[in-house]
Amino acid sequence: MFNFYTGEVVLIDKPYTWSSFQAVNKIKYAIKNHASLFVDNIKIKPKVGHAGTLDPLATGLLIICTGKKTKEINSYMGLAKEYTGTFELGSITPCYDLEKPISQIFPTDHISNDLILKTAKDFVGVQQQVPPLFSAIMVNGKRAYELAREGKDVELKSREITIHEFEITKIENQTVAFRICCSKGTYIRSIARDFGLALNSGAHLTSLRRTKIGKFNIVDALTPEKFSEMLN
Numbered sequence: 636m637f638n639f640y641t642g643e644v645v646l647i648d649k650p651y652t653w654s655s656f657q658a659v660n661k662i663k664y665a666i667k668n669h670a671s672l673f674v675d676n677i678k679i680k681p682k683v684g685h686a687g688t689l690d691p692l693a694t695g696l697l698i699i700c701t702g703k704k705t706k707e708i709n710s711y712m713g714l715a716k717e718y719t720g721t722f723e724l725g726s727i728t729p730c731y732d733l734e735k736p737i738s739q740i741f742p743t744d745h746i747s748n749d750l751i752l753k754t755a756k757d758f759v760g761v762q763q764q765v766p767p768l769f770s771a772i773m774v775n776g777k778r779a780y781e782l783a784r785e786g787k788d789v790e791l792k793s794r795e796i797t798i799h800e801f802e803i804t805k806i807e808n809q810t811v812a813f814r815i816c817c818s819k820g821t822y823i824r825s826i827a828r829d830f831g832l833a834l835n836s837g838a839h840l841t842s843l844r845r846t847k848i849g850k851f852n853i854v855d856a857l858t859p860e861k862f863s864e865m866l867n
Contacts, residue, residue, distance in 0.1 A: 642704030646856040686711035695845030714849030730769035731824035741837035
């Protein structure tokens with residue numbers, strides 16, 4: 636039996652194109668009339684929040700907390716995260732993924748499989764990373780992506796991140812599949828951009844899935860629809 640007021644940790648598999656906010660709202664809607672929301676025959680409204688966003692074009696693990704468990708959100712946000720996905724070599728976009736069209740093409744004839752594998756190893760460890768301009772980072776009271784969409788030139792400061800593991804799982808023509816385990820605050824879109832630069836070319840992110848957050852695994856997650864069906 637769930638008790639969303641006392642607090643639950645719900646693992647959700649965020650669908651493609653959904654924002655994290657949409658996923659949270661879907662879960663809120665699913666539980667709002669659940670029996671556990673009544674205490675002494677009085678309906679209560681538990682808090683619902685998530686421990687770390689995913690871009691709309693990414694899928695995968697979201698930790699959603701309800702009730703008193705929302706106090707633990709910060710501890711979950713600091714956990715290491717694992718992602719799988721693909722880069723496309725030889726081209727870049729303004730947002731480093733597929734949200735915007737390709738803006739520049741680069742040569743790739745000099746790139747070998749061995750060079751790709753060696754470059755991935757060079758990324759492992761502590762490094763400085765500049766976040767994407769199209770991100771939710773606050774700059775002078777506004778989100779960076781809002782300023783970017785207004786055409787304003789904004790310089791974001793680099794931040795320290797750690798790449799614990801970076802495995803190339805498949806190379807097919809210009810498409811590179813990968814698995815990355817990294818620290819809080821790492822932008823995989825920026826990894827794609829930097830990876831292309833390190834190859835003296837370009838690259839952008841073409842797919843991304845978050846598979847782990849600390850001990851939590853995507854295999855234990857439910858889609859928002861499955862979660863709603865389970866409650867019913």
